[in-house]
Every structure is written in C-alpha cells, then in structure tokens.
Amino acid sequence: MASVGFTAFAILFxxxxxxxxxxxxxxxxxxEGWSYLTGERWFFRxxxxxxxxxxxxxxxxxxxxxxxxxPIGVGAAIFAAEILHPRLRVPLKIAVELLAGxxxxxYGLLGILFLRxxxxxxxxxxxxxxxxxxxxxxxxxxxxxxxxxxxLSDDALRGVPTGYRQAARGLxxxxxxxxxxxxxxxxxxGILAAVLLGFGRALGETIAVFLVVGxxxxxxxxxxxxxxxxxxxxxxxxxxxxxxxxxxxxxxPLHWAAIVGLGLVLxxxxxxxxxxxxxxxxxxxxxxAPGI
Amino acid sequence: xxxxxxxxxxxxxxxLPPETQAQTVLKINGSTTVNLPVAEAAEILRTEQGMAIxxxxxxxxxxxxxxxxxxxxxIGMSSKHLIDSDRSKYxxxxxxxxxxxxxxxxxxxxxxxxxxxxxxxxxxxxQGIYEGRIKNWKEVGGADQRIxxxxxxxxxxxxxxxxxxxxxxxxxxPQVSFPEVGGNEEARNKVASTRGALSQLSASWAxxxxxxxxxxxxxxxxxxEPNSTNIATHQYxxxxxxxxxxxxxxxxxxxxxxxxxxxxRGQQLVRKHGYLSLxxxx
Numbered sequence: 001m002a003s004v005g006f007t008a009f010a011i012l013f014x015x016x017x018x019x020x021x022x023x024x025x026x027x028x029x030x031x032e033g034w035s036y037l038t039g040e041r042w043f044f045r046x047x048x049x050x051x052x053x054x055x056x057x058x059x060x061x062x063x064x065x066x067x068x069x070x071p072i073g074v075g076a077a078i079f080a081a082e083i084l085h086p087r088l089r090v091p092l093k094i095a096v097e098l099l100a101g102x103x104x105x106x107y108g109l110l111g112i113l114f115l116r117x118x119x120x121x122x123x124x125x126x127x128x129x130x131x132x133x134x135x136x137x138x139x140x141x142x143x144x145x146x147x148x149x150x151x152l153s154d155d156a157l158r159g160v161p162t163g164y165r166q167a168a169r170g171l172x173x174x175x176x177x178x179x180x181x182x183x184x185x186x187x188x189x190g191i192l193a194a195v196l197l198g199f200g201r202a203l204g205e206t207i208a209v210f211l212v213v214g215x216x217x218x219x220x221x222x223x224x225x226x227x228x229x230x231x232x233x234x235x236x237x238x239x240x241x242x243x244x245x246x247x248x249x250x251x252x253p254l255h256w257a258a259i260v261g262l263g264l265v266l267x268x269x270x271x272x273x274x275x276x277x278x279x280x281x282x283x284x285x286x287x288x289a290p291g292i
Numbered sequence: 293x294x295x296x297x298x299x300x301x302x303x304x305x306x307x308l309p310p311e312t313q314a315q316t317v318l319k320i321n322g323s324t325t326v327n328l329p330v331a332e333a334a335e336i337l338r339t340e341q342g343m344a345i346x347x348x349x350x351x352x353x354x355x356x357x358x359x360x361x362x363x364x365x366x367i368g369m370s371s372k373h374l375i376d377s378d379r380s381k382y383x384x385x386x387x388x389x390x391x392x393x394x395x396x397x398x399x400x401x402x403x404x405x406x407x408x409x410x411x412x413x414x415x416x417x418x419q420g421i422y423e424g425r426i427k428n429w430k431e432v433g434g435a436d437q438r439i440x441x442x443x444x445x446x447x448x449x450x451x452x453x454x455x456x457x458x459x460x461x462x463x464x465x466p467q468v469s470f471p472e473v474g475g476n477e478e479a480r481n482k483v484a485s486t487r488g489a490l491s492q493l494s495a496s497w498a499x500x501x502x503x504x505x506x507x508x509x510x511x512x513x514x515x516x517e518p519n520s521t522n523i524a525t526h527q528y529x530x531x532x533x534x535x536x537x538x539x540x541x542x543x544x545x546x547x548x549x550x551x552x553x554x555x556x557r558g559q560q561l562v563r564k565h566g567y568l569s570l571x572x573x574x
Contacts, residue, residue, distance in 0.1 A: 002295070002296070002299065041467075043467040044446065045446075045463075045465075045467075046467060048467075116485075117485065120485075120486070127438055129438065129440045129471060129486070130440055130442075130471065130482065130485075130486040130489070131485070131486070132471060132482075214471040214472075215445075215471060215472040216469055216470060216471040216472065217469045218469040219469070233471035243445060243472070243474075244351050244352060244355070244445040244446050244447045244448070244474060245445075245446050245447070247350055247351025247352075247354065247355040247358065247447060248351055248354040248355065248358060248446055248447045250358070251358055251361075251381045
C-alpha cells in the first residue's frame, strides 16, 4: 500500500519536473523554434541561442570517454569474471566499486593537476591553444565511467549460467572460445546496457568537465569527422549549466528560458539512453532459455 | 508496523528545521576582486566580535548585484559601476554604492610572451586580438607563438571594464568565442600554465613572477603601466572602483561591517591586497 503511494509520488515528481522545465523554457521555443536545437551560435548578450555546438561537445566528450573506457572496462570485466581466481574476485570488485563511488569533483581536481599539463605537452606538435580541450574532458570522463562499465559488465558476464561454460568446455572449446563464442553472445545485451549507462553518466557529468573543457562557445567541426575541434577548447551542455551564465540568466526571461532549455535537452537525452538500456536488459531476461 | 513507524520518524526528522540559528548571518556575495579585502575583514570581525558572516563569490560582480536584488544576500561586492539597466531590472531595490577602494584591469601575459619582447599593447592591437584578426604574437612584436586569449566569463566586472575601454561601451563589444576563465585565481593559473597566453586580470593580482602585466600604448605613443601612481591619477585608463552594494542605507550587521571596511584598519586591508584605498585616489 505504502509502496503504491511512494511510486505515485516518484512518478508525479518526475512529471512535475519535466513540466516545470517545459514551462520555464517556453519563451526560447517560441522565439527560436527548432533553430534552438540546430542553431550554431550562442551569444547571450545579443540574445542568440543555438545549442548545436554544445550538443556536439557533450556527444564528443562522452564518445571519447567510451572509446577509452569500453575496451579497458569490458576487457577487465571478462578477465575478472572468467579468468581471475575466485578468491581475488571479491577484493577486486570492492576496489572497483570504491572507485566508482569517488565524487566527480575529485576527478576534476586530478584532471587539473595532471591531465591538463600532460595533454598540453603531448599535443604540442599540433599547436593547441591550451591543455583544456574536449579530448582532456573526454579522457577524464573515461576514467570516471571505467569502474561503472567494468562493474556492470562483470555482473552481466557472471549472470550467464555456469551450465553454458561447462557445456562449452565439455564440447572441447578452448578458454578463449568459451568466452567469446559461448558466454559473450549471452551477455552482450547486459554489457551493452552497461556501456549505455556509462554513456549516460558521461553525458551528465558537470564539474569534472567544467574544469578542463575550456568552456569556449560555438565550436563546431566543419565536417562531421574532422578531428581538429577535439584538441581545441569546447563547451558541453553541462559545462554551460555549471558556469557563470546561470547566475546572471534569471534577470532576462529569454536568457533564462534558454538555460532551462539546456537542462531539458540534457534530461531528454539521458532519459532516452537510460530507457534504451533498461529495454535491453529486459529483452535479455525474456530470451533466457531455461533448462540448459 | 515497524516500517510505517520508521518512515514516519524519517519524515518527521526531515521536516524539522535543520539548525536553530542563535544569531542572524550577514551574507555577502560578488566579485572575486573585491573579495580579497572583504574576506579578510570578515575573518577579523568573526574573531574579534563574534559576528556570523558568509562571504561567497558566485557569479562575480553581476552575481553580487543579482543576489542582492533578489534579497538573497545583504551586501553585494562589485568591481564596476551600476548602469541604468541594472537598476531597471530591480525597480523595487534602492541600490547604494559604497566606494571602498580602486583597482585597475591589466592585460596579463605568460612568461614566454613577456620574455619574447611584448611589453605593451595599443587599443587597436587589442581590438585586433579580441576580434580574431591578430592571431600570432609575432604580429605585435613578439615571438612566433599562437595567441592564447582567455576571455573573462560573463558577469565578470573585469570583463566589463575591459570592454568599456576597448569599445566605449560593453554593449558595443562584438560577438566572440574564446575559452573562458572564471575568477581572478583561475585566470592567473591558466595564463601562467599556457604558452602565448593573454587575459584580463585585476592589476594587483599580476605579480610579475608567474604572470606579467602589459602597459597600454596611448594614442600619442606613451606607454602607461598599471602601477599605483598611474591608477591613482587615472592615467591608466582601465581603472575601476570597488564597491559594496546594499539595498537602501546599510543597517545593523551590514552597517557594522561596512563601517569597518571604511575605517583605517579596513582600508589597510584594501592596500594590503594591492588595491588603492580611498585616500590614495585623487
């Protein structure tokens, strides 16, 4: 009975929050329409609000983070779940979960202390403006989501019943073949869900990105696969929201609406990804064939 | 039954006020430039008179103004004059500007630029850099190094003073996109650690060890450095007043605080942090 009440409360809270965001950002949707999302220029003093560069920045940074953390994280998960001695598994799991719980501002400070200068010196042949780049933010995020991806992938792999492993070994498969031909096909949905959740976390991260991304507006590549903007400073949805503009925006209704609109877009993207991840996890349980 | 009781207890605990305040807190917010002497004054008053004071630097000068306008703080710190549009945004509020000192905005560069020979810039050169027409230090007499310009963030009093001098009015400044730095501390750190860096900074923060203040070249070719004499006599153009803002005449705790800052001890703090006290200004 109480659980029905709490569920209703949670749903109402969510609907209320989305409703308030829509209502408060209405002026900018009325003023700009779709060009709010596709516009390439954000100049708040002249009341021009186009957020495509920030969407690009958020996606670029999150994809760099995945590019770093998925191979390492999934690889480590495979090692922990399939190869590692059972007695070492628990300490490793504890260590990884501790890392996943470190507050993001600590990562941001480490980024300022070490990562910025390291990237600045490595990128010197390419003449970057400074060490604050989309690449720096992406790598920092990669280190942040690595424990999350590893832990969830590990759970996905260990969720495959031992029967599969025994049957495969019984058929004479080598250990590598067991992992990649028998276990992985069963666990890939869970691993993909883990990657998507890591992606969602990377998209929503504010402080660490704010400190090292450079916070330069209106950075967009000329063609989609141009890599140059990655070593320049950029702006993400979250770094704009975490910045100084939110403190001065509420004196102008259109500016405020544009800032709230950023939050709405971020909410929509992260919600979409979380929903996709949940759908994938559910489909896995449905297809679990009993009795093997 | 137990679950119901514990849920009820939790809700009750959350509903209780978080702390009983034995005394009212004086809240101050605003510019990182003004913050230096103000924070130290607050510490002195906390220790000596037991006052409860909170000093913060959210949003710079504009943040100080808007939080004062919204009634969230008692005193705002600002390093720029109030303009009409500021007053018209808060028609109910009667802003009082209390002058506590004077400061200047310097264009600071990193060590490699300074040692590469760039010691001064003219208004036209700065406009060229700001508008992106001048991209390399060799175009203004320095080494072959990309100009890494860090712009101050929106809301910064430092930026407004810079734009006012460069274009006559902050509103006339063109649209530009540069990497952004927040307060004075961040500006200094980023300029010190980046090659070819240039940014705007409160003159007293430019220590000449990690970051170096440029002189400005006037129309008749004179070089005016941002030192105390030139700032006090207004020969250095980018000087700006340091203000404490209140809503109406200051009363109670705010009055005590402001009287302290205007006293000789308070003005000594202003000088200690490199700014000019009221008696030094002509």
